[in-house]
Amino acid sequence: MKNAYFGETLSFSYMTGEDIFPVSRMLEKESVCKWLFFGPNSSDMTRKYFEPLIDAMENDIKAKNQLKTHIFTIRERISGHFVGQCALLPVDFSEGSYTAAYQLDDICWRRGYGFEACRFLVYYAFFVCGGYRINADCAKENTASCRILEKCGFLKECNQEKYWNYKDSFHDRVLYSLLFENIPLNFQESLKNEFEESLF
Template sequence: MQHAWTGGGLRFSYCTEHDLPDISRMLSKESVCRWLFFGPNTDEGTRSYFLPLIGEMRAAFRAGRMPDHHVFTVRLEDTGDFVGQCALFPVDFSPGSFLIGYQLDDVYWKRGYGTLACTFLVYFAFTLLEGYRLNGDTVAGNTASRRVMERCGFVLEGIQRKYWHAGGEYHDRLIFGLLKSDLAPERLSRLGETFTAA
């Protein structure tokens, strides 16, 4: 079973315990967590969240099946330097529907890597998992995350006012969606050419 893919100069691989120090360092930063409803995290907090996910994925691979959760570490293909992470989580009672997530270390912002990570999730969900829908959300003030989803074809489907409370303030939640049927077959085919098995 495939565990890693490359595309656009990045390597996307299923997260393992070896990745946790890099993830923990990233999620301890105020800058990275500014628009997240969690964090900055302690090392213990990060490990307690990720270890069960890593365990579930590892058990699935040992059993020869796809895991329920797909959490990827993103690194530069040529050096292996840590860039961030991205993930697909199943939506309860809706097989084939997934929630997307991505976080990049602040030293790699504004290089197009967020859009590439989101594009990888679109490719993975619609091509390898045969999903039909992707769901995304962001704080209204996080224009960078909003642009990433819009570049990948996501459509704004709703606003939940004062949904999150973080940093002593209330924040609106923007809800985005993308259907597989929104994408032309040629675009899906191009995604398959962008990412290759590593």
Template sequence: MQQSWIGGGMRFSYCTEHDLPDISRMLSKESVCRWLFFEPNTDEATRSYFLPLIGEMWAALAEGRMPDHHVFTARLEDAGDFVGQCALLPVDFNPGSFLIGYQLDDIYWKRGYGTLACTFLVYFAFIVLEGYRLNGDTVAGNTASRRVMERCGFVLEGTQRRYWHAGGGYHDRLIFGLLKSDLALERLSRLGETFTAEHSVAV
């Protein structure tokens, strides 16, 4: 099974336990967690969330089957520096529908990496997994995340008022969606050309 893909100068790989120190460091920052529903994470909280997902993914890969969850680490292709992480999580009772998520370390903001990470998720969901729908959400005040999804073709589908409590206040939740059928065949073809699967490594 494939474990790593490259495109746009970045490498997206299935997350491993070795990636957790970098993820934990990122999620301990107030700047990164500003618009998230949780406060800056402790190392213990980060590990307790990611370890079961990592275990499920790598057990599936070792058996030659597709994991249920897809959590990726994003690193610079050449230097290997940690940029962030992104994920596709299944939507219950809706095969082929996924919830997207992405967080970038603050030193890599405003460089187009968020859009690239979201584009990779679109590619993976629609080309690799042959899914039909992607779901995304963000706090109304998080204009950067909203722009990322809009650049990738997501459509605003609704608002849940005062949904999130973060930073001592209540915030509206913006709900976005993207259907595979929304994308022209030419764009789907370009997605397939943007990301290249690296050779498989035994797990």
């Protein structure tokens, strides 16, 4: 089993306990959490959330079981600098369907990293997990995230008005989906060529 995957500029490795500190620092920031449904979080809240998930992943890896939750730490491929995290969360009672999520530290914005992270999740969900559907959502005002999802082939399914109430201001949630059968063959090949080139 691979422990890490490599894109053009980023690496994606299964999250470990050592990654909790940089993730905590990221999720303490108001700017990072602006369009999330949670946060900013204290470091203790972040640790309590991620430790059981990390333990479950590590136990599955040791036992060579199929992972139930897939959480990755994102770093710059060459420098190793922390960039953010991304995850695929299984949809209850629907094997092969996942919800994709990613957060990037604000110092790493506007470098194309969000697009590369989203491409990785598409690759991982379909070609590693053998999934058939990926779900995603973002705040309507988060136009950068909407563009990333659409560039990766996600289709807008609906707009949920006033879904989030953040600091007495309402925000709509946009729901997206991507079905494996809708991915063009040339896009499938580009994903496999990008992320299957090397082992950790």
